[in-house]
Amino acid sequence: MPFLTTYQTRIIPDWVDYNGHLRDAFYLLIFSYATDALMDRLGMDSHNREASGHSLFTLELHLNYLHEVKLDADVDVRTQIIGHDSKRLHLYHSLHLAGDDKELAGNEQMLLHVDLAGPRSTPFSETTLASLQAIVADQADLPAPDYIGRVIALPTKK
Numbered sequence: 001m002p003f004l005t006t007y008q009t010r011i012i013p014d015w016v017d018y019n020g021h022l023r024d025a026f027y028l029l030i031f032s033y034a035t036d037a038l039m040d041r042l043g044m045d046s047h048n049r050e051a052s053g054h055s056l057f058t059l060e061l062h063l064n065y066l067h068e069v070k071l072d073a074d075v076d077v078r079t080q081i082i083g084h085d086s087k088r089l090h091l092y093h094s095l096h097l098a099g100d101d102k103e104l105a106g107n108e109q110m111l112l113h114v115d116l117a118g119p120r121s122t123p124f125s126e127t128t129l130a131s132l133q134a135i136v137a138d139q140a141d142l143p144a145p146d147y148i149g150r151v152i153a154l155p156t157k158k
Contacts, residue, residue, distance in 0.1 A: 034077035
């Protein structure tokens with residue numbers, strides 16, 4: 001079970017644009033729900049956030065649109081932990097038609113663990129850190145995704 005399936009949904013009419021494709025904003029909505037599900041898996045669900053006063057904030061993300069997604073498609077998000085330190089989590093979500101390995105979109109995120117009272121960064125709890133380490137160990141043999149570490153830029157003229 002190297003990849004975590006963190007979210008599944010059907011593409012609904014409100015999410016589709018005039019070209020019959022999933023609107024760009026809704027790709028991110030789907031990935032955002034996948035991040036919420038990962039937080040739940042790490043023990044950072046709403047009850048924990050309320051009790052601990054800690055959450056994850058998104059520092060940066062990149063979104064790559066690779067193939068069209070159309071109305072009524074059943075899709076799932078697969079999540080891979082790329083790395084973490086005591087306060088940050090680097091992850092990658094990939095969007096797929098349900099049961100298909102072809103990647104339709106990719107989303108790289110850098111998240112920060114935050115004490116909401118500050119707000120200020122704070123180390124992960126031992127429980128969350130242990131959950132992260134277990135996922136990383138399960139995913140140790142996965143190759144790095146093709147769409148991580150990318151930079152947006154026009155080619156420089158010589």
